[in-house]
Amino acid sequence: xxxxxxxxxxxxxxxxxxxxxxxxxxxxxxxxxxxxxxxxxxxxxxxxxxxxxxxxxxxxxxxxxxxxxxxxxxxxxxxxxxxxxxxxxxxxxxxxxxxxxxxxxxxxxxxxxxxxxxxxxxxxxxxxxxxxxxxxxxxxxxxxxxxxxxxxxxxxxxxxxxxxxxxxxxxxxxxxxxxxxxxxxxxxxxxxxxxxxxxxxxxxxxxxxxxxxxxxxxxxxxxxxxxxxxxxxxxxxxxxxxxxxxxxxxx
Numbered sequence: 001x002x003x004x005x006x007x008x009x010x011x012x013x014x015x016x017x018x019x020x021x022x023x024x025x026x027x028x029x030x031x032x033x034x035x036x037x038x039x040x041x042x043x044x045x046x047x048x049x050x051x052x053x054x055x056x057x058x059x060x061x062x063x064x065x066x067x068x069x070x071x072x073x074x075x076x077x078x079x080x081x082x083x084x085x086x087x088x089x090x091x092x093x094x095x096x097x098x099x100x101x102x103x104x105x106x107x108x109x110x111x112x113x114x115x116x117x118x119x120x121x122x123x124x125x126x127x128x129x130x131x132x133x134x135x136x137x138x139x140x141x142x143x144x145x146x147x148x149x150x151x152x153x154x155x156x157x158x159x160x161x162x163x164x165x166x167x168x169x170x171x172x173x174x175x176x177x178x179x180x181x182x183x184x185x186x187x188x189x190x191x192x193x194x195x196x197x198x199x200x201x202x203x204x205x206x207x208x209x210x211x212x213x214x215x216x217x218x219x220x221x222x223x224x225x226x227x228x229x230x231x232x233x234x235x236x237x238x239x240x241x242x243x244x245x246x247x248x249x250x251x
Contacts, residue, residue, distance in 0.1 A: 024206045064160055067134070071162035073134035082109045082174045082182070089182035107132050110139045111146045112180040113154065124179075128155045137164050140217050143226075146179040147186035147249045153217035158229040158240070165229035168242055169200040177225060177244050186249020188225040194243040200231065204241040206242045216241045 010139045097130055104126035114121045128138040137156035144150030156165035173192035178185065195216075197207040208231055209216060216239070217226055223246035231240035 021040055048108065067160040068162055070134060071136065071158070075123055075162070078109050078125065078136060082112065082123055085109060086182045104139070107135070110181070113137055114178040114180070115171075115175070117171060117175045120164060122164050124154060133157060134161045136162070144219075146181050147184050147246065149223050151217065151220040151226055153226040153228065158231075159233050165227060166233075168227060168229050168240055169204050169206050171205050171242050172203055174204050175205070179225070184249060187247055188244035189247045190244045191244060196242065200240060206240050209239050209241060211236065211239055214246045
């Protein structure tokens with residue numbers, strides 16, 4: 001129902017305060033009610049919150065850029081180290097009685113990894129701790145060496161620090177991966193159906209697994225290469241795995 005129209009036409013009157021019947025003095029008007037948003041303390045807090053949100057947003061935008069710059073500089077240094085190793089390895093040296101297995105220290109250059117499908121050509125280092133992976137893809141220390149028998153495993157970032165494995169889910173069966181060391185070069189071919197676990201999308205040779213599934217980097221018969229990264233992009237909730245088989249180069 002509509003309100004009584006007559007009520008709308010009546011003039012509004014404001015009651016005035018008369019004198020205090022007891023003391024005979026005019027009562028003071030009531031204190032104005034200040035909205036809580038207009039209070040100085042609240043306004044300062046809101047201003048601080050706004051500044052913090054803006055700073056957070058800018059930081060989120062700049063974070064990937066700063067990590068890429070860090071990795072780019074680290075990669076330039078690692079490439080110089082790799083070139084120095086190539087020169088050292090090619091220098092004439094007396095043949096040892098028995099060839100000693102190659103042992104890399106944490107953060108040392110292991111090899112170059114090239115994946116034409118992903119336009120990737122970067123330096124791989126030894127280790128998978130967070131500090132090492134900021135410089136480039138990292139070799140699982142307990143896995144096989146490049147171009148050797150067994151299962152060589154490499155981890156890499158997907159969304160920050162150069163994003164070396166950002167497109168790992170785009171690899172399909174038959175795609176080539178090349179490893180280059182100071183002594184040799186070998187090529188692996190991506191295989192599909194290496195695991196019954198689900199793929200990230202149709203046609204991908206990768207599969208999704210849990211972060212605690214170490215079977216993906218366990219030893220294998222033959223000569224294989226396993227690449228691991230986080231899944232989905234921007235999250236470490238799962239792992240994305242790709243496996244390739246050695247097709248050229250001595251094991």
